[in-house]
Amino acid sequence: MNLIEKDLKYIWHPCSQMKDYEELKPIIIDHAKGVYLYDINNKRYIDIVSSWWCNLLGHCHPQINAAIKAQLDQLEHVIFANFSHEPAIRLCEALSQIIPNGLTKFNFSDNGSASVECALKMSFQYHYQVGNTKKTRFMCLSEGYHGETIGALSVGTMDLYAKIYKPMLMDAIRIEAPDCYRCPYGKCRDNCDVACFEHAERAFAKYGAETCAMIVEPLLQGSAGMRIYPPLYLTKLRAICDAYDVLLIADEIATGFGRTGKMFAFDHTGVSPDIMCVSKGLTGGYMPMAITITTDKIYDAFYADYNEGKAFMHSHTYSGNPLGCAAALAVQTILKEEQILEKANVRAAYLTTKLTETFGNHPYVGEIRHIGLIHALELVQNKTTKEDFASTERIGYQIYKKALKKGLLLRPLGNIIYFNPPLTITEDELDEAITIAYEALTEILN
Secondary structure, eight states, X not given: OOHHHHHHHHOOOTTOOGGGGGTSOOOOEEEEEBTEEEETTOXXXXXXXHHHHTOOSOBTOHHHHHHHHHHXXXXXXXXXXXXXXXXXXXXXXXXXXXXXXXXXXXXXXXXXXXXXXXXXXXXXXXXXXXXXXXXXXXXXXXXXXXOSSHHHHHTOOOHHHHGGGGGGSOOOEEEOXXXXXXXXXXXXXXXXXXXXXXXXXXXXXXXXXXXXEEEEOOSEETTTTSXXXXXXXXXXXXXXXXXXXXXXXXXXXXXXXXXXXXXXXXXXXXXXXSEEEEOGGGGTTSSOOEEEEXXXXXXXXXXXXXXXXOSXXXXXXXXXXXXXHHHHHHHHHHHHHTTHHHHHHHHHHHHHHXXXXXXXXXXXXXXXXXXXXXXXXXXXXXXXXXXXXXXXXXXXXXXXXXXXXXXEEOOOBTTEXXXXXXXXXXXXXXXXXXXXXXXXXXXXXX
């Protein structure tokens, strides 16, 4: 029995209909370097989606590799209750220099969903302990995604992930999200006063008194199809949260560490959240690690004598894992010393130009949207009416399969084809990816 047969015998892959694997067999990756993955037959694939958006600086980066190897020989893990270690302390010190103003305290967990769960529990308990006992509900945007644990699903509104579990979920308040491509107000991004914010205003007027926190994917709703909205929306959201004493949670798991052209999406706004969740690029995609970062004000509501029962009794076995901290510290060093963001923004402009030249006049590409190096092509049947292809046609999936044969890893979001590469990708590598994407898209849509 070969590796593919053994995989199909034992493994239930995430976010997959395993019946599809009868036709498109698992691809067994042997090694990787930079933006490239190599399978057991030495076929090369461009990882243009950063292996689910987490590979920040390329695969097998020598500096990150060395940091983890050195840490492995010193300390692999230690209980993080009443114990600590230098890599965690140094990491928090380094992050303190780059996070939005006012965020000061770091609570470690091991994945993005866990970070969101931590933020939800933290905000609920905060209000309880400062006497706002009626504030027990959460607000979120429609088409949002915050992870796949029960709390995270409750504040996500993607039916693909959450609908079947509705009887298990909390009753969150859902606000209609901005949809700039199909804006019902007829606005364009360059001249937008976020009239759609009226939905938030109505929700806060009705439910603000009972809401403890609002969670948002800042500027970019990833799983919704890389939907991008203006910074002004977040500025208004910060103000209305303050007016109603609602905590603002920024889910920067997908947008953090340079993905949007700045270190964090909130850096585009001039305001700060009360709680910020980070993961994915935190360790460069190497190690499972997440952090929920909050303010002194929230932290102080939990600080009391033990017998008052105010401690935050929330934990993860691998909280503050030294190997993850070592990887994250290496990422911070590389970002700073090699001016990664500055260079990535130059390549982002290059990618925008090349995609526009290649796909701008394509009859089935309705929009090319972008923020930082993240670029998305929305495929439509009709550019004038913006009519979608039927989901049953699985157009994105067909393009994905065709691109794989040609050596490009695209993982479409429905009919949205996107590039979310490592920040270190070169112009030549982008050219190669664009060429393959165009060939795959044209062959399927023709």
